[in-house]
Amino acid sequence: MKLKEKLSGLIGLSVAGLMMFSCTEAKEANYQIIPMPLDIQMAEKGKFVLAEGTPVIYPEGNDKMQNNANFLAEYVKEKTGITLSPTTGNEGKGIVLKVEENKDKPEGYTLKVTANNVTICGGSEAGVFYGIQTLRKALPVVQGEKVALPAVEINDAPRFNYRGGMLDVARHYCTLDSVKRFIDILAMHNINRFHWHLSEDQGWRIEIKSRPLLTEKGSMRAETIIGRTDKYDGKPHGGFFTQEEAREIVAYAADRYITVIPEIDMPGHMLSALHAYPELGCTGGPYEVWCHWGVSKDVLCAGNDATLKFIEDVLGEIVEIFPSEYIHVGGDECPKTRWESCPKCQARIKALGIKGDEKHTAEQYLQSFIINHAEKFLNSKGRQIIGWDEILEGGLAPNATVMSWRGEEGGIEAARQKHNVIMTPHTYLYFDYYQTYDIKNEPLAIGGRLPLERVYNYDPVPKVLSPEEQKYIVGVQANLWTEYISTFRYAEYMLLPRLAALSEIQWCSADKKNYECFLSRLPRMAQLYDLKQYNYATHAFDITRTLVPDSTEHTLKVAFKTIDNCPIHYTIDGTEPTASSPLYTDTLMIKEACTLSAVGIRPNGKTRIFTEEVKIP
Numbered sequence: 226m227k228l229k230e231k232l233s234g235l236i237g238l239s240v241a242g243l244m245m246f247s248c249t250e251a252k253e254a255n256y257q258i259i260p261m262p263l264d265i266q267m268a269e270k271g272k273f274v275l276a277e278g279t280p281v282i283y284p285e286g287n288d289k290m291q292n293n294a295n296f297l298a299e300y301v302k303e304k305t306g307i308t309l310s311p312t313t314g315n316e317g318k319g320i321v322l323k324v325e326e327n328k329d330k331p332e333g334y335t336l337k338v339t340a341n342n343v344t345i346c347g348g349s350e351a352g353v354f355y356g357i358q359t360l361r362k363a364l365p366v367v368q369g370e371k372v373a374l375p376a377v378e379i380n381d382a383p384r385f386n387y388r389g390g391m392l393d394v395a396r397h398y399c400t401l402d403s404v405k406r407f408i409d410i411l412a413m414h415n416i417n418r419f420h421w422h423l424s425e426d427q428g429w430r431i432e433i434k435s436r437p438l439l440t441e442k443g444s445m446r447a448e449t450i451i452g453r454t455d456k457y458d459g460k461p462h463g464g465f466f467t468q469e470e471a472r473e474i475v476a477y478a479a480d481r482y483i484t485v486i487p488e489i490d491m492p493g494h495m496l497s498a499l500h501a502y503p504e505l506g507c508t509g510g511p512y513e514v515w516c517h518w519g520v521s522k523d524v525l526c527a528g529n530d531a532t533l534k535f536i537e538d539v540l541g542e543i544v545e546i547f548p549s550e551y552i553h554v555g556g557d558e559c560p561k562t563r564w565e566s567c568p569k570c571q572a573r574i575k576a577l578g579i580k581g582d583e584k585h586t587a588e589q590y591l592q593s594f595i596i597n598h599a600e601k602f603l604n605s606k607g608r609q610i611i612g613w614d615e616i617l618e619g620g621l622a623p624n625a626t627v628m629s630w631r632g633e634e635g636g637i638e639a640a641r642q643k644h645n646v647i648m649t650p651h652t653y654l655y656f657d658y659y660q661t662y663d664i665k666n667e668p669l670a671i672g673g674r675l676p677l678e679r680v681y682n683y684d685p686v687p688k689v690l691s692p693e694e695q696k697y698i699v700g701v702q703a704n705l706w707t708e709y710i711s712t713f714r715y716a717e718y719m720l721l722p723r724l725a726a727l728s729e730i731q732w733c734s735a736d737k738k739n740y741e742c743f744l745s746r747l748p749r750m751a752q753l754y755d756l757k758q759y760n761y762a763t764h765a766f767d768i769t770r771t772l773v774p775d776s777t778e779h780t781l782k783v784a785f786k787t788i789d790n791c792p793i794h795y796t797i798d799g800t801e802p803t804a805s806s807p808l809y810t811d812t813l814m815i816k817e818a819c820t821l822s823a824v825g826i827r828p829n830g831k832t833r834i835f836t837e838e839v840k841i842p
C-alpha cells in the first residue's frame with residue numbers, strides 16, 4: 226500500500242512536470258466563473274491569443290463604450306501584465322466591443338471567441354460591461370506569459386433587474402476611498418444597485434446645506450461602546466460626505482453601471498438629527514448622538530409641521546445629489562411610545578380623523594402618514610420610494626417598493642398587494658452575521674449564523690406566491706450593517722465570499738444553481754480577491770473530512786478534501802502538521818485512537834489546521 230502510494234505520487238509528479246513543459250506556450254482562460262454565465266458553448270478548437278498591443282475596438286463617439294474599453298484594458302493588465310490598446314472602430318482583428326440594443330435584456334451580452342477575434346456584444350453598454358467582467362474573471366493570473374482564450378460562445382443575462390448591496394456608513398463611518406472599494410467589489414459581482422445607508426441614531430453622514438447642523442453636530446458621537454460590554458472607548462467617532470463627494474460616488478458607481486440609492490431613515494433612527502434640531506422630537510430633547518446600538522424611543526415628532534418641512538428640505542437636496550429613480554426612506558424600527566403621549570402627535574391623529582382598528586393602532590397609521598408625505602414629495606420630483614417592510618404597517622404608500630428584511634412575510638404581503646418587492650431577509654442576507662458555526666476564532670459579529678452555503682441556497686421567490694404575484698419580486702439584496710464592523714477591512718471579510726454566493730442568487734436562474742459547482746469555481750474568484758488584496762473569509766477553503774467507521778474491522782476510514790484539491794499533509798501523533806508531514810493521497814485507514822491533524826498547503830498560504838480526536842468503533 227505504501228509502495229503503491231509512493232509510486233502513484235511519482236507518476237503524478239512526472240505528469241505534472243510534463244504539463245508544465247507543454248503549458249509554457251500559453252496559459253488558458255477558463256469561463257467557469259462567478260456568477261456562472263447562463264449558457265457556455267465551447268468550440269471544438271481554436272483560441273485567441275492575447276498579446277501586447279491587441280486592440281480593443283469600440284464605437285467612436287460613445288463615451289460609455291470608451292470607458293468599457295479602458296476597464297477591459299485595466300483588468301487585463303492587472304491579471305496578466307499584458308497591455309491592450311483601446312481604439313475606435315467597428316470591427317477588426319482584436320477584441321471588438323459593440324452594442325445591439327435589446328430592450329428585453331439590456332444587461333445581457335454575447336461573448337464570442339474565435340482564433341481571429343473576440344466580440345462582446347451587449348444589449349446595452351451595461352451588457353458589454355458584464356461581458357467584460359466575465360472575460361476578466363476567466364483570465365488566469367500570470368505575469369510575463371502568453372494568455373489564450375479558448376474559442377467559445379457565451380450567451381448570458383441576469384435573472385433579476387435589481388441586484389443590490391447595502392453598506393451602512395452611519396454606525397461606522399468609512400472613507401470615500403473605502404466606499405469606492407465597496408463599489409468595485411459590487412461591480413465584479415455584477416451587482417447594479419448600491420444602497421447607501423446614510424443616517425442613523427449614531428451619526429448623520431451626508432451634507433444637507435439647508436440644515437448645516439445635521440453634519441456640524443449630528444455627524445460626530447462622543448465615543449463608542451466597546452464590543453458586548455458596557456464600557457466605552459472614550460474616542461469621538463464621526464465623519465460625513467460632502468455633497469461634492471457624494472456626487473463623486475454617484476459618478477464612480479455610474480461608470481460601473483451601478484445606481485446609488487441613498488437612504489435617509491425616518492421617522493425612527495433619527496437621534497443624530499434630533500441632537501442637531503431637538504425641536505423635531507416629541508419631547509424637545511436634549512438628545513445625544515447615540516454611542517451604543519439598539520432602537521431609540523426618541524423619533525421624529527409626527528405632529529409637528531416642522532418635521533414635514535425638515536423631511537422636504539432633506540429629501541429636496543437628496544434628489545439633487547442622487548439621480549436614482551428610487552430613494553430609500555427607511556421606515557423601520559420606529560417605536561410609537563413618544564407619539565402615544567405627545568400632544569402634537571395626538572392632535573395630528575385627531576385632525577386626520579385616524580382611528581385605530583383591529584389591524585393597526587392609530588400611531589401605526591400615523592407612521593403611514595409620514596411615509597406617505599415623503600412619498601408624495603418624492604413623487605412630485607419624479608422619484609419613487611423604497612422602505613423597509615414596517616411600512617406595510619398602517620397601510621402602504623401607493624407606489625412604494627418594499628424591502629423585506631424581517632423575513633419573507635412582508636415581501637409576500639406586499640407582492641399580494643401588487644407592490645414591487647426586494648427580498649433581503651436577515652436570515653439569509655444579513656452579512657453582519659457570523660459566517661461559521663465555530664465562532665470562537667471569529668471577530669465579533671452582531672450574532673446569527675450565516676455560512677456561505679446557507680446564503681447560496683436562498684431563493685428569493687417564495688413558492689406560496691402565484692406566478693402572477695411572483696413577478697413583483699423585482700430583486701434581491703444583501704445588507705452589511707456596521708455596529709460591530711468598525712473598519713472597512715473587516716467589512717471586506719464579512720462581505721467576501723458571501724457576496725459571490727449572493728451574485729449567483731441575483732444573476733443565475735434557480736435551476737442552474739448548484740453549491741458544489743459554485744465551490745469549484747470559487748478558487749478562481751479568490752485569485753482575483755488576492756490580486757485586489759481583499760480581506761476575504763476562507764472557511765470554504767478549509768479541509769473538510771468524511772469519517773466512515775467500520776465496526777466489524779474496527780477501523781475508521783478518513784477522507785480529506787479541499788475545494789481546490791490543494792496538497793494536504795497530516796499527522797496522527799498530535800504534532801502540528803507542516804509541509805514536511807506525510808502527504809495525504811488516499812483514504813486513511815485508522816486502526817488506533819489518535820489525534821488526527823491536517824493542513825492544506827497553497828502557494829499563497831495554509832488552511833486552518835484541522836484537528837480531531839479520533840476514536841475507533
Ligand SMILES: [Zn+2]
Nearest residue numbers: 507526567570
Ligand atoms: Zn410628537
